[in-house]
Amino acid sequence: MNWWNVQEFWWLVIGSFILLLDVFLSEKKGIIPLGMISLGLMIAALVGLFLPGYQGLAFEGSYESNQITLFFKAICVAAGIASTWMAIRENASKSDPVRESVSLSWFVIAGMGLMASARDFLLLFVAIELVTISFYVLVSLRRKEAISLEAGLKYLITGGLSTAFLVFGIALIYGSSGHLLYADVVSSIAHSGKKLLENPVFISGTFMVLAGISFKASLIPFHWWAPDVYQGAPHSATAFLSVGSKTAGFAALVMLLGPGGPLSFMTVSFGTFLSWIAVSSILFGSLGGLAQRDLSRLIGYSGVANAGFILLALCGGGEDALNAALFYIFVYGISLLLLMLLIGHLSVQTGKIQFGFSEIAGLANVNPTLGWVCALSVASLAGIPPMAGFWAKWFALSSAWAAGYQLQTVIAVIGAVISVVYYLGIVRNVFFEAASDVFSGGVRVGMPLGYRFCVSLLLALTLVAGFTPNLFVKLTTVFQ
């Protein structure tokens, strides 16, 4: 495999090109020309992922492209498209548009792609840093708002901490096994008999790597940043973080914990521990979300709960568990992207930066279609049939059950019921309350055409995946 077969390489090139264009394009032109070029290229990048291409190992086995990595990349790029589009709309009417997000998005998706494809701990580390450092900027882009700066600072500090964990963990793994390539670590585990797995240095290393990635996936106990950062960041960055960054985090986790990964022994030796991590994430996300009134913040909590479900599915170990987790990630991604697009759109149209329960109240009275889009995406997140979220939750629970984590499954179900309270709370505000003030004074809430297409596409996917889940059970096979 040659370097020009690597998508991430081209994404980085395009990112740099757009960065240059940003410098040379006059400030007066605003964000639209630059943003539209980037958007077009990113859509092309998404389409490119579905075209037949090289699959296999590359660069002495430190990089791999296969159906699963392509699947993760497709979700990350889709999140990037949504985020770029939202950023364009957020800045379109401003006198001092912030254009940096356009080029940064490219570096982020390149980093995410590498996170999925990395088969080497060093490459993984570099990829995660590429994503995280770009996000430090994206999160605090609304630099005149205290809350955005606060979010940026929190993300910086917790991100720095997670990096420290990760790099220390990698050092310990390297120190004890003598290898950085995933495949080499796996074979050295196999060759050492049980020795390596009894080595406390190696085990602490694996746990630290896990901790570092748990930050990205916002799993307990490394979840604290999520609600604060989601609330403070611009909606475009929140959408990117909550869908893209989480997917990439789980991509790395799947490659490590999944069948054949260097940490796959953990689903066996520490499966119970992992399942309790998952269950406490579910409970925390569900209970913590109950008190929230801001939608982005609520999505932060719901994200913690959903990360717990994905980990719970993964705990099963093996091929079936992997399929359950992939289906969950896909469904969660499309449902949440749908909701984020809606919130971002409303926030731009009404000029309200913080969008909460009292702002979204009565949306169904103002525009029934948008009200229903909101209700359906929320129903999917809540896992209510016939939306796709139900099948995702069912597969995840079955996977945990099949692996023998019965008690954890029951607790996860209780968590799911608790989270239904706040998901329905959104529907309740949208449908049952009188229209809020933000919609008064002739605010147009109808969507522009392209946006409408995007939302319809996502909604259709959610519904189709709900009605014919069988088409999506072996998701990764669409990639050639």
Place this chain on the structure above:
Amino acid sequence: MDQFILWTVLGAPLLGVFLILLGAPARLLALLATGSALLAGLALFVVTSGGSRGIVDAWKTTWVQMPLVGRVDFGFDVDGVSMPLVLLSVLVAFVAVLFTRCEKPREAEFFVLLLLTSLGATAAFASVDVISMFVFHEVALIPTFILIGRYGHGFSRASVALRMTVYLVLGSLIGLVGLIGLLQLMPPDVRTSNFSALQEYIQADVGLQNVPFWIFSTLFLGFGVLFGLFPFYSWAPNGYASAPAGVAMIHAGVLKNFGVFILLKLIGGVIPLAYLEGVQETILPLLSVLAGCNILILGLAALRQERLDLMLGYLSLMHMGYLVLGILADTGTSQTAVVMLMFGHGLATAALFGYADRLRKFSANLRLDELEGTGVKEHSLIFVFGLALMASLGLPGLAPFAGEISLLMGSFAKMPILTAVAVVGILISAIVLLRAFRKIFQLGGGLVRSELSVSATYSQPEIGFRLGSLILSAALVLWGILPNTLLKPASETVENQIRVLNAGVGRNLDLAKQGGSLAKALVEDKSK
């Protein structure tokens, strides 16, 4: 032919939904859709002779196929147990549309949601797969939530709707855990939730002695919440009181029976009580106490209600206690009686909720003291209300009677105490209903209240109401006189299940004697 009729039952409402969404006149379309579904439902009833023979070559396809969860089938069929419920569902749906109106701008949304609710119920009852049943039941969840919160009565309707929906999600997810546990008993290569296949595998391969009793308990408690098993009932009375008439009719009359229906299917066919180890000593006494509480405590609660809608809500919950009795008694007669009772009480409850809504113009929240004597202003109601009320308390000659009497007879031998409680319950419900009837229709005679309701004088009921009450009354009388058209197919299906069950268990026991059952060997093989 069968196929065509069956697909009309399910397809007509769905077509109605699409046409309304495309802008067709909502109420008219809803009437046409539910009307054709009703006609098709009646035709299905006749063609399959009450469900005693199923659909010829029933079509089904694989919905989900995954080793983890097995195979889920998408397909529909009827038997003696599901046919009455399908019939009930289409009957109540049509009358519910006849009884409801909605103001213009939101009319389309209202009727789409109403159609989806009733379609979910019908599809759930006719499904051939346990997971599909579950999914179709849940389809009604969001529509009812929005119907109650947006179109209901009373100031607290939003929180009432939320509470109701959260309770229903709680119940169904706990039930889902039980289903997951049940499916995971089977080895992955044969795992399926198709009902008849499930039955076969659990009996022949897994062996009933290997079904842990807590799977049974989880299923019972989970699906128990769906029909308001004591003490998980508090969502129901307020929910029905706040719901628009049509929704209360469909939910209280039809959808609430789903919990009982799925339990009847599972306990009657897949995991019979008699063969489960540990159930008899542990959970069964607890469940019979809970059923007794449903009958006695909720019956007495109904007695104390000062609002007609709450009173009807509590009464409908009280009737659920009888159904639990029938399931727990676990005899062919009692299970048949449960089917008949679900049909009869479903009709009567739906009718009472529908008629009570007519009285809202005298008292917005149907307070009994404000309704005193107002009934005489609604001459048209006196007879039909009285008929539904008599049916509800089990008067011979009306639909629920046959179910009630065979329930008491079928259960007495096995559960004498609970049966005695049930008899006392009949007395309580008689007191509750007759007192309400006397207060509304006999006291005061209109003279006392004439000044109160100048604006609401007697008006000729519109044609829709007349037609609807005619259909309900006719159904109550018809199946009161000819209960055998329902009882016989139901009894055949139930007895057949019991026969298959005994044969399966016998085969399994033989295998066990020969040194370990087939499934045990399979499971052990897998675990190696």
